[in-house]
Amino acid sequence: RLYKGLFGTDFTDIFSGYRVFSRRFVKSFPAVSGGFEIETEMSVHASQLKLPVSEMALDYGRRPEGSSSKLSTFRDGARILWMFAMLVKETQPLRFFGTFALFFLAASIGLMIPVLVEFAETGLVPRMPTWVLSIGMLLLAMLSMMTGFILDSVSRGRAEQKRIFYLSISSGRAERQAAGQALPKSEPGKAPRAA
Template identity: 50%
Template sequence: MISAGTSEEVTIAVLVPCFNEAATIAGVVADFSRVLPAATVYVFDNMSTDDTAEVARSAGAVVVRAMRRGKGSVVRKMFSEVEADIYLMVDGDGTYEAEVAAAMVDRLRSDVLDMVVGARVPSDRDGREYPSGHAMGNKFFSQLYSAMFDSAIGDAFSGYRAMSRRFVKSFPATTSGFDIETELLAHASELKLEFCEIPARYYSRPDGSESKLGTYTDGIKILWSALRLFRDVHPKRFFGFGAVLLTLAALILGVPVIEEFIETGLVLRLPTALLAVALQLIAFLLLTCGFIISSVRQVSREQRRLAYLAVSMLRPISSSEVRQGSNPDQLVSGVGHEGLAAPDALGESR
């Protein structure tokens, strides 16, 4: 385990998943070290082929190698290995506004939330920061997720999030790619955890930095992951929807056959009748699967809820502390790296 330090106050870990971000990672480490000076910045290098690890280490971050490819795999390792009271996750591409980090931590504590999402707001209108394809996809998926998971969200794919220890340590992290943000939202929805969004300026990538997100390839993967998570979180709705569609198809095919039988006493279209019966039987099977899987998921949900409750709750900020402003020194105490356990086994430290 990697510890962000221990104290009577709150410890914050800034988690930065990275793959080939040598051009931006030094600035990210410097910015968040400045905004949250008592926090520990961890860079999880996902087998980069450039100098990301060396640059991050030189900038003062704790560097850990994540050998299993994919952002979801890196997040799974980050959440399991790092110990802290508050986790601030941000991409290493230098596109997120560091100055809002303290406000996100403030909001997490003052409102006793489990997650605060930095909702991206382009810093200007030239379109460079947010490609039109990504913007349209994000808007579509955000509305889709809001409907699927009963959670209003404006920026479903933001990589900028502050999370409580309870949230992180109860998160299963089953996905391996960019769809990890989808699973974070599904986790909050399934356990009925409270979260909010805070606007955060979004900047363009500097020269030499390239996006790893494919508009269409990753979009298809994310949609597939969303359907899978919807099936897991709401199995009765998922299988019930399929049962309704098959029932409608069975009625469309079967009603004319029944009318002919009433008029003539004969089944003139036997194959159509058999198909209608088969579709209705499959519909009943889907409905039965939905109820069975829902019962199984309820047990799993209760176990995860117990795991969530087993983690001690963070002391909220008083109203007077909030009025004093977003001073990071009032939120976290000084932390060192004496809690870094077995660095040779986990990765490379400073």
């Protein structure tokens, strides 16, 4: 549910651990993480580039008696949540920095209102540090929002480049056969040319 809420693609299980990749996917996927969270990264890559994905239901057997899992619930869960946050920052910076901007704006308004009410009643600003802090929070909100806008443009450009690169990679022979495309005939003694 968290993945669908953040990245909008409906996977039934992004942590299945068993994947089959096309040649294009492998050549275009810049793996950054090395642990359990790589499955999240692969799913986001497929979602961001709007790649065709299919899932197959598999019957998982029970863990054999006496065996132990290598997973650590809290450590691996924290690593995956951190990866979610970093991938949202990379792929949806406006949402990421906009959240911080809203937090800073709410804090700024919360600090500013009592000072403004007191100023309206007395004409004085006796709580100058609170006023300065509220203005600082307002500036942080504006800075955060501007950062989000700028990085959103950069992120869109990167996504377009990644998609163009993905499409520039020729699909493999097996992929074309699976897609039902006619393969070029090979002459005796010569290897077939890729289309």
